[in-house]
Amino acid sequence: MELQEALHRLEDVQRKLFAYNSAANALYLDGVTVAPKDTAEGRGVALGVLAGERHKIMTDPALAETLAFLEQHKGELDRLHARQVEELGRSVRQITRIPAEEFMAYAMLTNEADDVWHRAKECSDFELFRPVLEKLVEYNRKFAEYYDPDKAPYDALLNEYERGVDMAYLGDFFAVLRSKLVPLIKAVGAKPQPDDSFLHRTYPVQAQREFSDYLMRVLDLDRAHCGIGETEHPFTLNFTSQDVRITTNYKVNDVASSLYSVIHEGGHARYELDVDPQVEYTCLAGGVSMGVHESQSRFYENIIGRSLPFIKAIFPKMQELFSEQLADVTAEDFWRAVNRAEPSLIRIEADELTYCLHIMVRYEIEKALIGGTLEVKDVPETWNRLYKEYLGVDVPDDAHGCLQDSHWSGGSFGYFPSYALGSAYGAQMLRNMEAEMDVWGPVGRGDLSAVTAWLKEKVHKYGCLKTPAEIVQNACGDFDPTAYTDYLTKKYTELYGL
Ligand code: ZN
DSSP states (O other), X not given: OOHHHHHHHHHHHHHHHHHHHHHHHHHHHHHHTTSOTTOHHHHHHHHHHHHHHHHHHHHOHHHHHHHHHHHHTGGGSOHHHHHHHHHHHHHHHHHHHSOHHHHHHHHHHHHHHHHHHHHHHHTTOHHHHHHHHHHHHHHHHHHHHHHOTTSOHHHHHHHHHSTTOOHHHHHHHHHHHHHHHHHHHHHHHTSOOOOOGGGGSOOOHHHHXXXXXXXXXXXXXXXXXXXXXXXXXXXXXXXXXXXXXXXXXXXXXXXXXXXXXXXXXXXXXXXXXXSOGGGTTSTTOSOSOHHHHHHHHHIIIIIITTSHHHHHHHHHHHHHHTTTTTTTOOHHHHHHHHTOOOOOSOGGGOOTTTHHHXXXXXXXXXXXXXXXXXXXXXXXXXXXXXXXXXXXXXXXXXXXXXXXXXXXTTTOOXXXXXXXXXXXXXXXXXXXXXXXXXXXXXXXXXXXXXHHHHHHHHTGGGTTSSOHHHHHHHHHSSOOTHHHHHHHHHHHHHHHTO
16 A cells, blocks of 8 residues: 555545534434424434444444554654544544444444433433433443453543543542532532522513624624524534534523523634634544533633623623613622522532532442442432532432433443533633733623634644643643632632622
8 A cells, every 4th residue: 555545545534424424413403403393213314324334434444454554654644644543543443342233232222211311301210211321331331341441441431531531630630629619619608699680580582692693793703604503402513613503592581591501602613613724524623522622611601701801891782682681780790690609409500619519429420330339229319418418409309310411321421520620621721821911801891802812722723633631731731620729719709708
């Protein structure tokens, strides 16, 4: 094989994978946005075929041969191709380690699990979900062994979501969070709560849509390259760095809900749109990892979006659109209301301060389930005990407890910690950003261009040209979770007058 021929094959395979992914994404997007409600069947068949084709491409011996050849000629490759060979080679190795029949059986199981989980959640009946969850845990323990037999099973799974992250890394991280946040939450709890009732007045959806348009302009999201739709659960989907879609959900009695989901998803979109076009149509396109992605969405949502300077900047527009609802409210009232912190039951509704404790509960349970020290049948009891211990709340039923998230039914074990890591990475990026430039002056004028330029330079532009650990190093330096606890302590001390 000639080097040029091998590179040509490499490019060809990646374009095919891009096309299959695009087709699957388009079907998915259609299904959750405009498709009529009883039309899922055909899309399900098509998605199954597309997944099968992608699997065939990835497990084709000819691809393994091409990659092996290129690995032998690594010294002759430029950085772009060397990274493609590294990343695609890794994905191929991971996928071919799982026997094809187990891979297919698992795909069917997660499909079934999603349906069972929905029903179990609806009637708050963990027993209904238990047999499926047992099988999912079993499979994931087996897959962990395939991925890396030298690692503890949960470490092997964590490594699939956030390369380089393991239980030792997370243990240190969560220990710092626990020691600093538990007393901070207690101190906040002893103070009177700000009034947030005005957030729940009636906010007409049409005015909220106009407000979203405004927010997208503030985030500099070019509508020719970034669309916004409406779905039950907001998300971001990227086709290319020229074509990104976000969604939101409008609640008539909760103006903050869509406000912050647009900024959150807008942060994900900002990242995708800023990736260097030279990695387009390759396995290096798009954000590098879930943790780094969340660091960006949460940076815009919490660090910028829930700051007093930013709220002061956008408040005149809010008062223009919601003149009656906000007539007796100041920007500072609004800032206090959207930062109200209180231990609660539901992760996705949790405030910035208590959010990580929700993650820690899930981490402890996953670690024990995959490590084999907790049986599935004991999950509800453990869940409820940990919620009491970490957050001081009583879980009334499994729908508000261990059945609330879809992750396990989708077969994702080891995914949750990325949310907490993302928040912590973002806080450390802020610390570095503040050392280099005036962050809050421009933000106070509604100008995010300097913030976005900094993030583009340190994080966004690379796509997967660097590994997640290299990106974190590039933007944060050595990971230091106290940057995050310091940030929260400062913020909540000011908010609650501690
Ligand atoms: Zn997100």
